[in-house]
Amino acid sequence: MKILITGAAGYKGTQLVDLMLASGHEVFALDDFRYNQKVLQNHFKNPKLHLRKADVCDLNSYEDWLKQCDALLPLACLTGAPVCEKNPELARAINHQSIVDSLKVLSKNQMVLFPMTNSGYGVGGEAYCDENSPLTPLSHYAKLKVETEQEVLARENSLSFRFATLFGASYRMRYDLLVNDFMWKAMDSGEIHLFEGHFRRNFLHVLDGARVYLHALNNWDQMRGQIFNVGLSSANMTKLDLCSEIQKVVPHLQITANESMKDPDKRDYVVSNQKIEMTGFSCEMTLPQGLAELKKLFILGRSKEDSNQ
Structure with missing residues (x-):
């Protein structure tokens, strides 16, 4: 199968390239390398990898790939609330318009697997948010994701994954994600200043976030046209619970509650992942495993390229 990523x-894209090539797929990898990341070199000898440096907003630069692929995985994105608030027009161009334009090129037989975010649930109340729960996105980033999901699902041969907050090691690291950020602070300074620790989130290892795409391709007739929450069910927890888990890995960690500060990210919800689990998908990486992995990685420090801002 020809997979355009x-x-x-x-x-997550670097993890997907690994998995798709290992599964025998032909991968068309597109990125503008805006963060100067040095990745994918371990696959350069693989004839099934095609690599192109291009701006996803320039449809002409990859329209030939769009026309020949069997599946489009549109991961190109300004990811997260801060960077989208800082660059709202660019966020709309990349996160929404580029995907809408791509859909116009695709035929009805080509598959689209859209990476939504469960941050679209905003503040979910006490009950578990499932795929039928109302969407109340709080940030520009989440609002764009909700808007784009509607466009994608308007075509028959598509599906949407509402991802939990990712964590874990990858070739192109992100330190702005909550688990990664807290773990870095624990390793670097030994202290986490916690705002509104009762806010609840769901988490997912980046490898499992990539694996679910392969699962969907292998079960397309069963899953097409639907929405799936994708998260680690054992990692529905408060921010304070997360800090306690990190403390098991970094025992000297000091957790300081700051009652006067407010969390700029107001999301607070618990998520049901039952629907995706009923298709036979299960996560391989637990939160403790991911924290242990991050501890090893962070011993090496970090570079200025490991930023998403």
């Missing part, structure tokens, strides 16, 4: 040099 935009944002292929990103945090």
Whole structure:
């Protein structure tokens, strides 16, 4: 199968390239390498990898790939609320318009697997948010994701994954993600200043975030046209719970509650992942495993390229 991955040099994209090539697929990897990341070199000898440096907003630069692919995985994105608030017009161009334009090129037989975010649930109340729960996106980033999901699902041969907050090691690291950020602070300074620790989130290892695409391709007739929450069910927890888990890995960690500060990210929800689990998908990486992995990685420090801002 020919798989077109935009944002292929990103945090999850690099994991996807690994998995798709290992599964025998032909991968068309597109990225603008805006963060100067040096990744994917371990696949350069593989004739099934095609690599192109291009702007996803320039449809002409990859329209030939769009026309020949069997599946489009549009990962190219300004990811996260801060960077989208800082660059709202660019965020709309990349996160929304580039995908809408791509859909116009595709035939009805080509598959689209859209990476949504469960941050679209905003503040979910006490009950578990499932795929039928109302969407109340709080940030520009989440609002664009919700808008784009509607466009994608308007075509028959598509599906949407509403991803939990990712964590874990990848070739192109991100330190702005909550688990990664907290773990870095624990390793670097030994202290986490916690704002509104009762806010609840769901988490997912980046490898499992990539594996679910392969699962969907292998079960397309069963899953097409639908929405799936994708998260680690054992990692529905408060921010304070997360800090306690990190403390098991970094025992000297000091957790300081700051009652006067407010979390700029107001998301607060618990998520049901039952629907994706009923298709036979299960996560391989637990939160403790991911934290242990991050501890090893962070011993090496970090570079200025490991930024998403």
